Amino acid sequence: MLTVNRTRPAGPAGRITRVETLMLGTSWRDFGYVRVHTDEGLTGIGEITHPYRVREVCALTEALAQRHLIGADPFDIEELWLRVYQGDFLRGGDMGGVALSGLDQAMYDLMGKALGVPAYRLTGGACRDEVRVYANGWYTGEREPETFAAKAKETVAKGFTALKFDPFGPGLHELERAELRRSVDLVAAVREAIGPDADLFIEGHARFAMPTAARLVRELEPFDIGWFEEPMPWTHIERYAELRQRAAFPISGGEHFHNRYEYKPLFATNAVDIIQPDLSMAGGFTEVRKLAAIADTHGMLVAPHNSNSPLCTTVSVHATLGIPNFKILETFDGLLEDYVFDALKGTLPIVDGHIGLPTAPGLGVELVDEVFEEHPPSHRFWNMFADGWEKRNRT
Template sequence: MLTVDNTRPVGPAGRISRVETLTLGTAWRDFSYVRVHTDAGLTGVGEITHPYRARETCQLAEAMAGRHLIGADPFDVEEIWLRMYQGDFLRGGDVGGIVVSGVDQALYDLMGKALGVPAYRLTGGACRDRVRVYANGWYTGDREPAAFAERARATVAKGYTALKFDPFGAGLGELSRAELRRSIDIVAAVRAAVGPEIELYVEGHARFAMHTAARLVRELEPFDLGWFEEPLPWTHIERYAELRARATMPISGGEHFHNRYEYARLFATDAVDIIQPDLSMAGGFTEVRKLAAIADQHAMVVAPHNSNSPLCTTASVHAVLGMPNFKILETFDGLLEDYVFDAVRGALPVVDGHIDLPTAPGLGIELVDEVFAEHPPSHGFWNMFAEGWEKRDRR
């Protein structure tokens, strides 16, 4: 089973004949993609963005093509997933997880195009008429309560009904008394600016010691948060349940896990109330559907992480439409330059904090090579443990 079998009858997409990668530079981060061609003349696309390792993900995708993809039928998604994961001896990790995820997206794109239906028709259909999204990345700039409040009001004015932000600056492990007060003052200013009806999510970026996280859940209680995200490092996953027992708001997390095997400890310890798999990291359509089903067994809901490009936003919409325990989808799309949407032509737009049902076959996206050529990758890096990281000045 772990080798390409060219003797089987082939499906309507034909066989995979070529795999290529592309990377687009932006002020936020470099976005990387895989494009899969078949001998039937179809192409499918998926996102393989890594915030810092664009070269590595592209190189691995191209290497995997020869080992596991060329000659395969795109409809054999389960076998191809296993072939890449088991056959390439992946044992977790971000680069391999991202490549498997992006290739899986491209396969669903190919299947949808071959059948003439949107990809979500192949992943459970639709449980809802549109997908609610929340804004992230809106708070770039000065880390002052008044500045956060102003930007929050402007974002809500665009139609968003939910916002996420990290008020903690470069905090790691512990916060000084001054930094603690400043962080809480930022949350208070945002809540006062947007009113009680807007849902607020606070990001911890998996970086606090237990006693600091416990102090923060007490300090944040008055602001009626929709969730507190990743307050503890995942090296201390067993303490998440203890923190949940102290918190009045839901605890969320899971973006750093790349498949059901890595998620196993999260589920076994009931670490969170809300899981946050990323369609471009957690195994693509094939794996995220399984994670959602396991989450449902644990009375958890799903709010996918998505700090990627509009391609991943669009693919995530297809993925969550048929997910009964879906809550809300993250998007950074409002932060991006206009040319990003030119590069990933056909990406679904955010309108009044929602994204409507897709109608085009597959994912409905084509990559425009000319735009990629005009905006090459910068391979920049921003260190979120350094002062001023929230300005996202990549160096």
């Protein structure tokens, strides 16, 4: 089972002949992509963006493809997923999770193109007519209540009915008293600016020890937040359930896990109310559907993480259309330069905080090589533990 089977007749997409990777530089981070070719003249694409190690993931993706995918039928998706994961001894981890996710996306793109249907038709169809999204990355100015309030108002005026931000600045484990007051003041200002009808989600970036997380749960209660995301490091996963008991709002998390096996302790301890798998980190369509099903057995909702490019946004829409316990999807699309959308021709637009049903075969997106050539990767490092990280400057 873990070797390429060339005896079965190939499906309508043919067999995989070549795999290549591309990188696109932006002022925020480098984006990575994979493109898979078949002998039927079809190409399928996927996103393989890693926050810091795009070059390394590109190299790994090409190596995985050479070892396990050349000559394979893209329609044998369960076997291909297992072949890459088990056959290459990946055993999870961030780089392997990203590479496998992008390859999985490309298989669904190929299958959809071969059949002439949008990818979501192959992943459960549609449970809804549109996907609600929330804005992230909107708070790039000075970390002052009036600045964040103004930017929050601008974001809601664009049609978003939900937004998320990290009010806490730099730091790890604890917050100084002045820093805690400033953070709470930021939340208060944003809530007042957007009014009571918009959803507000608070990001913790998995940074705080239990005493600080518990204090924040109390401090955030007056602001009617939709969730507190990853308040503690996952090295403290056994304490998440305890924190949930103290909170008057949902606790969310899971973006750092890359498959159902890494998710096991989260489910076993009922650590969160809402899981946040990333379509470009947690195994692609094939694995995220399984995670959503397991979450449903625990009474949990699904709100996919997506700090990637508009391609991952489009992929995530295809995936979430068929997830019954889906809540809302993250997007950073409003943070990006116009040329990013030129490089990714056909990504789905956001209209009034929602994305509609895709109609094009596969994912409906093509990579425009000329734009990639004009904007090479910068290989810079974005340090979220440094002062002023929310401005997303580079070092």
